[in-house]
Amino acid sequence: MATGSATPGPPAPPVGPPTQKVSDVITSFRPSRRFKPNDSKTSVTSLDFDDTGELAIVARDDDTLQIYNCREGKHAKELKSQKYGVHLARFSHHAQSIIYASTKVDDTIRFLSTHDNSYIRYFRGHEDTVTSIALCPSDDTFISCSKDNTVRIWNLGSNNCQGILKLHAPYLAAYDPSATVIAVASPATHAILLYDVRHYDKPPFATFDMLENEQRFLGAQGAEWTKLEFTNDGKSLIIATAGNGHFVLDAFDGKLTHFCYRKTGPSGRLGPGAPANSSGTLGQGDACVTPDGQYLLSGSSEDGVLVWDISRPATGNNVLEPVEHLPGHSKAAIIGYNPRSNLLATADKDLTLWQPDADLM
Template sequence: MAVHHRQTSASAKKKVQVSYIIRDEVEKYNRSGVNALQLDFLQKRLFTSGRDSIIRIWNVNNLSSKHDPYIQSMEHHTDWVNDIVLCCNGRTLISASSDTTVKVWNAHKGFCMSTLRTHKDYVKALAYARDKEQVASAGLDRQIFLWDVNTLTALTASNNTVTTSSLTGNKDSIYSLAMNHYGTIIISGSTEKVLRVWDPRTCAKLMKLKGHTDNVKALLVNRDGTQCLSGSSDGTIRLWSIGQQRCIATYRVHDDGVWALQANEAFSTFYSGGRDRRVYQVDMRNPENRFLLCEEKGPIVKLLLTQDNSHIWAATTQSSVNCWPISNQPARVSGDYDNENPVPVYTQPEGTVKGGPSITQYYILNDKRHILSRDTNGHVVLWDVLKACKVEDLGKADLEEEIKARSKMVYVPNWFSVDLKTGMLCIHLDESDCFAAWVSAKDVGFGSNDGSDPKLNFGGLLLQALLEHWPKTHTLEEEDHSNNTAVLNGNADTTDVTVRVGGSVTKGNGYFSVPGHTPVIFSEVGGRTLFSGCTSRLLCRDAGAETEGMLLNDTVPAWVIDITVDKNMPKFQKIPFYLQPHSTSGAKTLKKDRLSASDMLQVRKVMEHVYEKVLGADNISQNTASSGGEKPEQEKEEDISSLAEEKIELLCQDQVLDPNMDLRTVKHFIWKSGGDLTLHYRQIK
């Protein structure tokens, strides 16, 4: 079936979230498990890709020298990269990702040439017909698409329509794919537990091969397409005759699921790895002639045999990738072989591409600005979500103790969420709760020189910082935000509590910036990234570039434009509460009037309201008259505040409240009940 696919941008009407990753400017090392490997044997360059979404290029000649093997990174994917293939004699790399895209890269220069958005779910596997320059992609959407590589590399912004063939008939998610060099046969493995076989030239279904009892995770097919090797989570490896349409040999080598296979060109020896962390070498014609080549420190996800059959690369769920020599003189063979306790031929790899630590735990502190994390090296790090940077590396500290030491009795609403799937902190901002957190500028260290204490919105400030370089946010004049006030409303009386918000600035938010290398991602909530072309995410500093700027114009949702372009501050969160005399005050219980105020209103302001309005104190004007002149407004406020604190106590659940505490903190830490917050007051004798 032919599918005509045009690269178009997704509709901005979808529910969109903004995400960004807190990271170093150059992420040299694989941060988490490595899913795929490719080797350019002529240029001695290894390509690795995996869970941190980054494809990296390494010089394999420098692995054992003092020179750094890292060459460069290829970044555009926003989720795990599950598979890669090197085509066109090493000039082109194709990648498949859980962000649902297939990307086409210039492998020599390291940039993305085009993005294919045909899949509707995670893309898990690729297959390559070398003699035909054809690639197939498959994944959890049960679809297999065939791509002509030469057509893909010729795509441009103006010529971006791709015609592809689709192979249908899979009943379940596809995890493995194989195609022979000539492109005459293609085989898929899935959670359906069967192998399905097609002729990619006609898209005709050829057969279904049954035998495995679990997911088929690895597939190989020989050059002429007559035999296939499959590895399954059921722990077995099976050899199939395509002509006879049956399994002709079953190899029980591993104690657990088989996830990776490689074979020599003659299809006479295979190498297997999987969940048991072991790499075995097996003679297909004489299965007794097998031995344990090496043991890894993590489950083996992918194996890659070098072109000269002298070494095998192993990628695991850990971040380092090892290169092991292949022995023609195994330590234990045939009758000498111990199935229960085999001894590996090699205990040390010949070369290693060293990986870096990945974050495995995190804790958001009460200030909803800082995060403590622990990584695979046991290191604890303090991060600033607002400035998108590392604050301090605390070394191998006790995470629980650090959390205790930094926890304060302050309540700030949740305004972001976190995920660790790339091994780094990825922060998600969603329209529904992004603007929930209002704070005092002084409380967060952004106090102004004029002594004012404007109220700041964490989400609003961060969005302005993330899009600071987007020209659309710069062409603004100063605006008056005096209407942004929080009002304490009773049924009879009102006390205005003015909240000052700084005027607009021409760039960013006027308080802080985020690092220019911070990746910013726009995506459907829980779904696919939105950008068309190559760019499914951009670096913060690149928002000013022409191409990225145009993409942002089409992609940024209205709720983000409102705060970054129009500078419309979000509304304050309101909190309802009741105010009653305390039982020990001797005063009669009042008619229950439901009050409402900004949730970050300080207890002090409620005490002033009680002092001035509820108890009807009128000594301010007398003090002013006796002083011989009108006091400035600020001094009047200070007088009321100090007198209120001298004369009034405010309580919640019989606990006297600190005047500096805000209402949301009182409700969260002290009220702890259902229904509206109730506060009690009494005069201090």
Template sequence: MTAQPTQQTAVQLTDSIIESLKPALVFKNFQKEVNSLDISHDGKYLVAGCEDNSVSLYDLERGEKVNTYYSKRYGVDLVRFTHHNKTILCASKRDNNYRIMYWSLHDNNILCSFVGHTDQITHLDLNPLNSTFVSCSKDGTTRVWEYEKKQCLIRINKARAACFDNTGNVLACVFIKDDGGNAGGKDGNQGGPVVQQIHLFNAANYETKPFSIFPLEDVPEIKFLKFSFNGNLILLGSTENTITLIDAFEGKQLHKFTSSINDTGSFTVEAGFTPDSRYVLSGSEASKRITFWNVDTGKETQLMEFHPKTVACVKFSHVYCMLVSACQNLVVWIPERVYAQ
């Protein structure tokens, strides 16, 4: 398998290219479902975390598995590459200390663990500019850490979701507005509709007040958010089978995508942007398919039903014209015309 390398700024996907994506490689060596995927900054490696407490490393250029590593004591969730393509961060899955492991796959050594959260960790996001990362938890806090200095820089109370933009200069956090009009209330407005807000912070100085606040109306409970690669859009993954797309400068709602993403009321599948910021993609629990939406037209394109179970993880490479998706199987998709070569 070979795919043509492309630069993030040069990728221009079209509906026809999306529709031509076909499975080129299938890995079936997982004992249980894959719970997270990530691609290294250079596009060469793929890492997959699995419910069997394993992390598998793949060489995408060679199209082969490199090795499998185990964390049987703590479990594995939310695997993310650091700026080094053989070092990852991942959250524990079966540990009462709710640790984040800084793990070298080069020598299979956990370099350190970050401990501070008091409930399940729900999201990890690395700053593309430096060695800081953000973690979110069901304990109602967001923490910013420095993995090279091995320390917590700041704890942000009552922030339920957070992420960095693609420059690393902006941190976005989701809060709930309380009765007094301030972010961070416990349960919203005394039984009334929950009012959520996005606060944008200067990532170089977390102590300052947010430079922008977006009130979010008629948006279900937000589970995670992501910036588009060009920084113009923010994707809100939420309950009630909904993905909401907003303008990153003014907070204006642009689209609501409500296809058959899931049926459970809790967002169990991954969603994100393609590198050219022209499409939103998501896995599916209901249809077992992968869905793309054109951010300009709102048009929906579904890839063939190939996975036997819930498509919980999807990731589009920022270096190659390549899609990776996973349930209990891991599938690498490339455009049909490239596959034919």
């Protein structure tokens, strides 16, 4: 079957209750279900969960979308986008519809019904590669970034762009959990800009300069930024990189609290600012934060998942070492933590679902 198949063995058990604290289970996560594509050259490029946590969707570089039922631990559906390609697939707040960026033909963002594989709407306007898509936590607004030096604000109910910011290389963006702030990252200018959602047409109310931190921890050559994410408590802002670690900033004043150091280096995926002719595989950043905001999880050049406790007080040199290396079968080049239950998903070529192992708790 074209979607690939799971490794032999019993299906993953139903997802456990979300009442267990992440701190009680974080060190016990182990792979429980692994899905292999039939084509060994195929790689996953993005991953997202729906609001309920029941479904996960991955985009692959074979121009397909794969939907998985996390509760049952099985593949649910394949959708094809052979003509336009697919990247940065995101569930809307309605689980049977998604948005995604095109990788072929044009730079249109497409709104797709997964129920009958039909397009609901097209969001046209970007004139170069879309590098980031972020859905508003509270409504049907979303933001997109592009190599055309714009950030666009959209609503799923309209074809027309609701607003536009013209910035230099604004490759990443994120909403804070209260949906009142938009953060935009421009790696080329080493800056993160914070905008009031209600007044995005005004200058940013805060700008965080990252040049000194980059030179200190990533060297003169630096490293591409691959992801921008707020913790769910809104207190911290994560900048994942394609280098030897990730930055954790105080979301209010931009001060560095931690540099999450990974000795073995990155998982090897391209960042959003990579030139179009770069050799390598796209990604969406190989890091994520747990829903309680306590842990940062990341892949590396080794198999498995690194875990940092970012709730710890900052050290004198700001370097934070991993508290755990969760053993896995492959690299976690893409990683996500289920928003509703203690389940991890990681991917490189395969997709792996992880659950706490009761024998290790």
